[in-house]
Amino acid sequence: MLIKTVFSGFGGQGVLMMGYLLAAAGMQEGKNVTYLPSYGAEVRGGTANCTVSISDDEIASPVASEPEYIVVMNKPSLIRFQNQVQSGGIIFLNANLVDMKPVRGDIEVCEVPANDLALKIGTDKAANMIMLGAFIKKTGLVSLETLKVVLKDVFTTKNPQLLELNEKALWEGFTYLEQGRQADASKADIS
Amino acid sequence: MSGNHAIGEAAVRAGCRFYFGYPITPQNEMTEYMARRLNEIEGGVFIQAESELAAINMVIGASMAGARVMTSSSSPGISLKQEGISFLCAMELPAVIVNMTRGGPGLGNIAPAQSDYFQATRGGGHGDYRTIVLAPSSVQELADLTMEAFNLADKYRIPTVILGDGMLGQMMEPVEFPDGEMQKPPPKDWTITGARGRPSRFIRSLLLDPAVEEEHNWKLARKYERIAAKEVRYEAYRLEDAKMVVVSFGTAARIAKGAIKRLREQGLKVGLLRPITLWPFPEIVLKDLAKRIGHFLVYEMNAGQMVEDVRLALEGRAEIFFYGRPGGVVITPLEMSRVITSKYYQKGLG
Numbered sequence: 111m112l113i114k115t116v117f118s119g120f121g122g123q124g125v126l127m128m129g130y131l132l133a134a135a136g137m138q139e140g141k142n143v144t145y146l147p148s149y150g151a152e153v154r155g156g157t158a159n160c161t162v163s164i165s166d167d168e169i170a171s172p173v174a175s176e177p178e179y180i181v182v183m184n185k186p187s188l189i190r191f192q193n194q195v196q197s198g199g200i201i202f203l204n205a206n207l208v209d210m211k212p213v214r215g216d217i218e219v220c221e222v223p224a225n226d227l228a229l230k231i232g233t234d235k236a237a238n239m240i241m242l243g244a245f246i247k248k249t250g251l252v253s254l255e256t257l258k259v260v261l262k263d264v265f266t267t268k269n270p271q272l273l274e275l276n277e278k279a280l281w282e283g284f285t286y287l288e289q290g291r292q293a294d295a296s297k298a299d300i301s
Numbered sequence: 302m303s304g305n306h307a308i309g310e311a312a313v314r315a316g317c318r319f320y321f322g323y324p325i326t327p328q329n330e331m332t333e334y335m336a337r338r339l340n341e342i343e344g345g346v347f348i349q350a351e352s353e354l355a356a357i358n359m360v361i362g363a364s365m366a367g368a369r370v371m372t373s374s375s376s377p378g379i380s381l382k383q384e385g386i387s388f389l390c391a392m393e394l395p396a397v398i399v400n401m402t403r404g405g406p407g408l409g410n411i412a413p414a415q416s417d418y419f420q421a422t423r424g425g426g427h428g429d430y431r432t433i434v435l436a437p438s439s440v441q442e443l444a445d446l447t448m449e450a451f452n453l454a455d456k457y458r459i460p461t462v463i464l465g466d467g468m469l470g471q472m473m474e475p476v477e478f479p480d481g482e483m484q485k486p487p488p489k490d491w492t493i494t495g496a497r498g499r500p501s502r503f504i505r506s507l508l509l510d511p512a513v514e515e516e517h518n519w520k521l522a523r524k525y526e527r528i529a530a531k532e533v534r535y536e537a538y539r540l541e542d543a544k545m546v547v548v549s550f551g552t553a554a555r556i557a558k559g560a561i562k563r564l565r566e567q568g569l570k571v572g573l574l575r576p577i578t579l580w581p582f583p584e585i586v587l588k589d590l591a592k593r594i595g596h597f598l599v600y601e602m603n604a605g606q607m608v609e610d611v612r613l614a615l616e617g618r619a620e621i622f623f624y625g626r627p628g629g630v631v632i633t634p635l636e637m638s639r640v641i642t643s644k645y646y647q648k649g650l651g
Contacts, residue, residue, distance in 0.1 A: 130473070133473060137475045142475075143474065143475060144472060144473070144474050145472065145473035145474070146468065146471070146472045146473075147471055147472075147473075149327065149411070149467065149471050170555060170556075170558035170559035170561075170562050170634070171555045171556045171558065171559025171560075171633075171634045172468075172472055172474075172555060173555075173556055173559070173631055173632075173633055173634065174633065175559075175633035175634050175635030175636070176635060
């Protein structure tokens with residue numbers, strides 16, 4: 111089974127980190143993975159995206175034609191990517207920063223108030239980890255345990271103080287969907 | 302691991318202890334990696350040269366002394382290195398040169414492209430020469446072929462070019478390196494290391510006597526013939542019952558393969574021939590395929606370069622179509638599958 115996911119948002123939101131962690135977790139679980147970042151003359155506040163493919167078989171193209179999942183952290187990303195997701199796919203929306211809804215009726219929309227949830231645990235910089243937690247809860251692409259192992263690997267070398275916060279954010283996102291609050295939140299946050 | 306890092310690590314494991322570079326996107330991660338990695342290793346030398354020209358001449362020096370040496374750049378920087386590559390060929394010096402191609406000509410852009418196929422496979426610099434050109438299409442292959450590039454370079458005393466692009470360099474995929482110790486440069490009996498206790502050796506590219514230069518040229522030509530006979534590499538995918546062959550290399554081949562996987566599910570009999578060595582080009586394989594397959598579709602991320610080699614190989618034996626997207630445009634497998642499908646049905650193959 112080949113599953114492709116596009117993560118997209120502002121540069122600085124940690125969009126590439128979400129993709130990297132997912133790819134690394136997939137690798138940890140013995141799957142074939144590719145992680146393709148968009149690159150160019152990127153700046154903070156500009157757009158960033160990456161494509162992660164996870165498969166049991168060889169992955170031919172790391173470029174996605176019609177990804178199964180799209181994670182949208184800001185509004186321009188929704189405009190850019192909503193038409194690419196395949197019919198029956200899921201768009202994960204950061205409900206705090208996206209004040210419009212996808213126009214398509216053939217896809218599922220999963221709204222997560224990522225910034226609010228992140229603020230609750232201390233800083234909205236962790237919104238990406240909230241979203242990633244919710245993403246793996248919904249898709250089951252990799253387990254939360256694997257993701258935690260990978261997170262530890264990355265942050266131990268990068269910035270150990272931030273490990274705990276990020277773990278907490280993952281858990282917060284993961285349990286947000288578990289508690290079935292998605293429906294209420296979407297009513298409250300999206301007008 | 303990212304492609305650029307994989308090349309760096311593979312080079313170190315192949316025994317490369319000398320890296321001379323000059324920054325240019327999209328291969329900077331390799332320079333960065335070598336700066337750190339060679340510093341950790343005994344005997345490792347990393348120099349960020351003052352220019353591409355200086356870097357390639359440092360490569361010449363290290364190679365003359367018998368070291369395994371590498372430099373890397375991207376299209377405009379590789380143009381600047383061509384003089385040095387010509388000298389490496391003339392003096393039969395092994396070296397590995399990585400070109401993470403970008404959209405061109407001129408400064409172009411930093412997006413993935415295959416615009417340097419001609420430059421890489423036709424020599425690129427002045428004089429009558431060839432370089433071995435390897436075109437990986439995955440991060441694992443970047444690592445494997447980098448190690449192989451050092452072996453080929455030493456075996457034939459020839460500069461070997463790795464032709465990638467920004468997508469391969471920036472992309473991350475799992476990589477496995479072979480177990481075992483780091484390789485060491487093989488013993489060489491021609492290096493210039495000081496003539497104490499032995500007769501002097503000469504390595505030079507200035508041969509003023511035309512008769513001598515001619516003999517030198519024929520000697521090189523015979524070497525290129527040996528390489529062409531022995532070192533052709535390619536990947537064949539689903540060609541057994543194919544009615545149409547897509548010919549693509551590198552990044553383009555990944556996209557084409559994705560398209561072919563889709564089309565196979567729909568019952569279209571399409572296969573892929575992916576040259577791994579761009580020079581020597583897998584001509585004979587193509588000729589053999591043309592005995593049973595009448596339609597070839599060449600897809601490149603340029604305005605049509607390798608398609609000329611396909612034409613030369615097939616010599617009119619089959620119909621050749623070309624689909625090119627120059628300038629750094631990366632298409633999706635879906636778009637590619639539409640291109641293939643339309644040709645497939647136009648030609649009544651379905």
